[in-house]
Amino acid sequence: MIDRRGILIGAGALAAAVRPPQTAWAQRLARQQIIRHGLGFDDIRTLDPHMAVASSDIPIVANVNEALLAVPDGNLASDQPRPALAERWESSADARTWTFFLRQGVEWHDGFGAFTSADVVFSIERVRSAQTGSPFRSTLSNIASAEADGPHRVRVTLQHPDPFFPRLMVNYQGGYLVCRRAVEAGVDLKNRLVGTGPFRLRSYQARDKLVLERNDAYWGGRPVVESIIFQFMPQASARELALRTGDVDVIDIESRQDVVDRLRRARQVVETTVVGVPYVLYINLTKRPFDDLRVRQALAHATDRDNLLAFVGRDLAKAEHSAVPAGYAGHVDAVRTYSHDLDRARSLLREAGYPNGFSTDVIVSNSVMYLPIMQVLQEQWKKAGINVSLRVVDHPSFHRLIRQDASPLVIYNASRYPQTAQVYLDQFYAGPASIGKPTAITNFSHYGDAIPGIDDLLERARTSTDAEATQRLWAAAQAKIAEDLPSLPLFNLNSAMARSQRLDVGYALHSQPFYVYGPRARLLAA
Amino acid sequence: MIRFVLRRLLATLVIVLCVASVVFFAMRLIPADPAEVVLGDHATAESLAAFRRSAGLDRPLGEQYRDFLAGLIVADLGRSLISNTSVGQQILEVLPYTISLAFAALLVGATLGIPLGVATAVWRGRWLDLAGRVFALLGFSLPAFYLGVVLLLVFSVWLGWFPVVHSMRGEGVGEHLQKLVLPALTLGIIQAAYITRLTRSTMLETLRQDYIRTAFAKGLGSGRVYFVHALRNVMVPVVTAIGLYTGAVLGGAILTETVFSRPGLGKLLVGAIAQRDYNLIQGGLITFAVLIAGINLLVDLSYALIDPRVKHG
Numbered sequence: 138m139i140d141r142r143g144i145l146i147g148a149g150a151l152a153a154a155v156r157p158p159q160t161a162w163a164q165r166l167a168r169q170q171i172i173r174h175g176l177g178f179d180d181i182r183t184l185d186p187h188m189a190v191a192s193s194d195i196p197i198v199a200n201v202n203e204a205l206l207a208v209p210d211g212n213l214a215s216d217q218p219r220p221a222l223a224e225r226w227e228s229s230a231d232a233r234t235w236t237f238f239l240r241q242g243v244e245w246h247d248g249f250g251a252f253t254s255a256d257v258v259f260s261i262e263r264v265r266s267a268q269t270g271s272p273f274r275s276t277l278s279n280i281a282s283a284e285a286d287g288p289h290r291v292r293v294t295l296q297h298p299d300p301f302f303p304r305l306m307v308n309y310q311g312g313y314l315v316c317r318r319a320v321e322a323g324v325d326l327k328n329r330l331v332g333t334g335p336f337r338l339r340s341y342q343a344r345d346k347l348v349l350e351r352n353d354a355y356w357g358g359r360p361v362v363e364s365i366i367f368q369f370m371p372q373a374s375a376r377e378l379a380l381r382t383g384d385v386d387v388i389d390i391e392s393r394q395d396v397v398d399r400l401r402r403a404r405q406v407v408e409t410t411v412v413g414v415p416y417v418l419y420i421n422l423t424k425r426p427f428d429d430l431r432v433r434q435a436l437a438h439a440t441d442r443d444n445l446l447a448f449v450g451r452d453l454a455k456a457e458h459s460a461v462p463a464g465y466a467g468h469v470d471a472v473r474t475y476s477h478d479l480d481r482a483r484s485l486l487r488e489a490g491y492p493n494g495f496s497t498d499v500i501v502s503n504s505v506m507y508l509p510i511m512q513v514l515q516e517q518w519k520k521a522g523i524n525v526s527l528r529v530v531d532h533p534s535f536h537r538l539i540r541q542d543a544s545p546l547v548i549y550n551a552s553r554y555p556q557t558a559q560v561y562l563d564q565f566y567a568g569p570a571s572i573g574k575p576t577a578i579t580n581f582s583h584y585g586d587a588i589p590g591i592d593d594l595l596e597r598a599r600t601s602t603d604a605e606a607t608q609r610l611w612a613a614a615q616a617k618i619a620e621d622l623p624s625l626p627l628f629n630l631n632s633a634m635a636r637s638q639r640l641d642v643g644y645a646l647h648s649q650p651f652y653v654y655g656p657r658a659r660l661l662a663a
Numbered sequence: 664m665i666r667f668v669l670r671r672l673l674a675t676l677v678i679v680l681c682v683a684s685v686v687f688f689a690m691r692l693i694p695a696d697p698a699e700v701v702l703g704d705h706a707t708a709e710s711l712a713a714f715r716r717s718a719g720l721d722r723p724l725g726e727q728y729r730d731f732l733a734g735l736i737v738a739d740l741g742r743s744l745i746s747n748t749s750v751g752q753q754i755l756e757v758l759p760y761t762i763s764l765a766f767a768a769l770l771v772g773a774t775l776g777i778p779l780g781v782a783t784a785v786w787r788g789r790w791l792d793l794a795g796r797v798f799a800l801l802g803f804s805l806p807a808f809y810l811g812v813v814l815l816l817v818f819s820v821w822l823g824w825f826p827v828v829h830s831m832r833g834e835g836v837g838e839h840l841q842k843l844v845l846p847a848l849t850l851g852i853i854q855a856a857y858i859t860r861l862t863r864s865t866m867l868e869t870l871r872q873d874y875i876r877t878a879f880a881k882g883l884g885s886g887r888v889y890f891v892h893a894l895r896n897v898m899v900p901v902v903t904a905i906g907l908y909t910g911a912v913l914g915g916a917i918l919t920e921t922v923f924s925r926p927g928l929g930k931l932l933v934g935a936i937a938q939r940d941y942n943l944i945q946g947g948l949i950t951f952a953v954l955i956a957g958i959n960l961l962v963d964l965s966y967a968l969i970d971p972r973v974k975h976g
Contacts, residue, residue, distance in 0.1 A: 270713020
C-alpha cells in the first residue's frame with residue numbers, strides 16, 4: 138500500500154523529472170526587451186561618426202553605424218577583422234591596392250535607400266577632406282585614392298604598402314560609413330544618426346536620453362532587443378543605485394577597485410577589459426631641470442609603481458615600463474626599468490646639481506582620472522626631494538594648457554586605434570607630433586626634436602613590408618625611449634562596465650571599453 | 664505702483680544686458696573652447712580650425728558680440744555650438760521642470776520651515792526647540808548632492824517607493840508628481856532649515872514687542888496672538904529671505920537635477936559649461952537672471968499685501 142509519504146516522494150520525483158534543467162530556466166527571455174543604459178555623461182558631444190571621439194558618443198554610434206569590416210565583438214585589439222558591409226576583400230601582392238566586395242541588399246535607415254559603393258567612396262573622402270576636420274583624417278592619410286568599381290565594389294589604392302590596412306576599415310573611428318544621400322540632403326549628423334546597423338535612432342532629448350529602436354530589416358538578422366535607452370546620468374552614485382534597483386540594466390563605472398568590489402558584492406556583473414588604458418607621465422625635455430637625463434632618472438627612481446597599483450586597484454591595473462602599452466601589437470617587455478630607489482634618486486639629483494632637490498609647478502586636471510594619481514605621485518616624489526605644486530584646472534582647460542607647453546610634466550591616459558606600436562609611437566613620441574607644431578598630436582615631451590633618433594626608426598618601421606623587421610624596429614624604439622626617458626609609463630588600467638545579471642550581451646569585453654548591442658544581445662527573465 | 668513695476672522692469676533689462684555681456688566675454692576668457700571639448704585628445708590644428716569655422720568662432724570677437732546683442736533684442740539666443748539646435752527651444756523644453764522643482768521645494772521649505780520656526784520660538788528652550796535647531800543645523804550642513812543620494816538610498820533602493828532615474832519626458836501627470844517628490848524634498852529640506860532659523864529668530868524678536876504683551880493683556884488666545892499678530896510681522900523678513908533664497912534654490916537645482924538624472928535648467932547649464940557651449944551658457948544664465956529678477960520683483964510687490972504700511976510709489 139502506498140502511504141502519504143510515498144505519494145509525496147513520488148510527486149517530488151515526478152516534478153523534478155518534468156522540470157526543465159536549471160540552465161533552460163535561466164535562459165528564458167524577459168518579456169520586455171528594452172535595454173536601459175546609464176551613460177556616465179551629461180549629454181552627447183556629437184553623433185557624427187567621423188567626429189565622435191568621446192566615450193559618451195562612441196557606444197551610441199557603434200550600435201547604429203557600420204563599416205566595411207567589423208572588429209570581433211569586444212575586441213578592438215584584434216588584427217582579424219570580420220566581414221560587415223563588405224562580404225570579402227582582397228589585396229594586391231604588394232599590399233597597396235585593396236578591393237572590397239560589398240554586401241548587396243543593405244538599406245540605410247529612415248528610407249535613405251540602398252547602400253552602395255558611392256557611400257563608401259563618399260565616407261572615405263569625407264574623413265580625408267580637410268573641410269570636414271575629422272580628427273581621424275591622419276589615420277587615412279596613406280590612402281592615395283578610393284574608387285567605385287560598379288555599385289558593389291570599391292578599390293582603395295595606398296601610397297605605401299600596408300598589410301594592416303583592413304584594420305582601418307572597421308567599425309571604429311575613421312572606418313565608419315555614412316550615408317551620402319543623407320549628408321547631401323542636409324541631414325545634420327551632429328545630432329541625427331543614419332546608419333545600416335541593428336538599431337536606428339528613434340528619439341534624442343538633449344541632456345535626458347537617447348533612444349534607439351530595432352532595425353527589423355537588419356541584414357545580420359532581426360535583433361532580439363526592441364530598443365535601447367541611453368540615459369544621461371553623470372552622477373556615479375545615482376548610476377550605481379539605479380543599477381541596483383533595476384532602473385537601468387547597464388552602467389558606465391569608474392575603473393576603481395572599491396567600485397568594482399562594491400558592485401560585485403551587490404551581485405551585479407562587472408566586466409573589465411583585458412587590454413588597459415595606458416597612464417603615462419610625459420616629461421617635457423625642453424624645460425629645466427627635466428632636460429637633464431639624471432633628473433628624469435631620479436624621477437623614475439622616486440616613483441613607486443607598487444604603491445600606485447595598490448592605490449588604483451591590483452585587479453584593474455598592471456604596471457607598465459614600455460612606451461607601447463601591453464596588448465598593443467609590437468609591445469615588448471624587455472626594456473630598461475627603474476626600480477623604486479630613493480637613495481639612487483637623491484644621488485642622481487646631487488649629480489645633476491640639485492643636492493637639496495627642486496620644486497616645480499605641474500598642471501593637472503580636476504578629473505578623477507588624473508588628480509588622485511598625481512597626488513599620490515606628488516607624495517612619492519617629495520620623499521626624494523622633488524616638490525611638485527599641483528595647479529588644478531578643469532578638464533577642458535587642462536587639455537588646452539598642456540598643448541601650450543604650460544606644464545613640465547603631463548599625466549595622460551589615452552588608447553589609440555589601431556592598437557599597434559606604430560600608431561602609439563607616431564602620436565606620442567615622433568618629432569612631427571610635438572605640441573606647438575602644425576602637425577602636432579600628443580607628443581608632450583618634444584621627443585624626436587629635443588632628442589633625435591626616434592623618427593628614423595619610426596619611418597623605417599612605417600615603410601617596412603617585412604613584419605619581423607617592423608617588430609625589431611618597434612622594439613628598438615621602445616628600448617631607446619626607456620633609455621632616454623621622455624616619459625614614465627606608469628600602469629595600464631583596465632576599463633570596467635557593470636550590468637545586471639539579466640543582460641546577456643553575447644560576448645565578453647576584451648579590449649573594447651564599451652558594449653555594442655548586436656542582434657544577439659538580450660535580456661533574460663529575472 | 665505701475666511706475667514702480669515699470670522702473671523695476673527697466674532695471675531688470677539693464678541687469679540682464681550686463682549679465683549677458685559679462686557672460687559673453689568671461690566664457691571666452693576661460694581656457695578651451697567647444698572645438699577642443701568636442702574633439703578631445705584627438706584634436707589636431709586642422710580639425711580645430713574646421714570646427715571653429717563651422718561654428719563661427721573664427722570671426723572677430725566684436726562681430727560675434729554684435730550678432731549676440733542683435734539676437735538678444737529679438738529674443739533669439741542662437742543655436743547650440745555643439746548640437747546645432749535652438750538654444751531657446753532647449754531652454755523652453757527644460758524650464759518647466761526647473762520651475763516646478765523650485766516651486767515644490769519652496770512649498771516644502773515654507774510648509775516645514777514656518778510652523779517649525781514659530782513652534783521653536785514659542786517653546787523656546789524646550790525639547791521641540793532643540794529638535795528644530797538640530798534639524799536646521801542638519802539642513803544647513805547637508806549638501807544637496809549628499810542629501811539627494813541618501814533619500815534615493817532610503818526611498819528608492821530600500822523602500823522601493825520611487826524610481827532612481829527621474830527622467831520624465833513624455834510621461835503622465837501622476838508620474839511627474841511622483842518623480843517630483845524626492846528632488847523637492849532634497850531642496851525643500853535644505854530650504855526649510857534656513858526658513859526655520861529665520862522664522863525662529865524673527866519670532867523671538869517679535870514676541871518681545873509691546874503690542875504682543877498688549878494682545879495677551881487684553882485676553883486674546885495664544886493661537887491668535889502668535890499666528891495673527893506676531894506671524895504677520897514675522898513674514899516680511901521671511902518672505903524677503905525666501906525671495907533672496909530663490910537664487911540659491913535654483914542653484915541647488917543644478918545639483919539636485921544631476922543626482923536625480925532629471926532634466927532641468929541647472930543640468931543644462933552644467934553640461935553646457937563642461938562643453939564650453941557659449942551660446943547655451945549665455946542663454947541659460949540670462950534665463951536664470953530673468954527668473955531671479957522676476958521673483959525679486961514679485962517679492963517686493965508682496966510686501967504691500969503682507970504689510971499694509973508698505974506702499975510702492
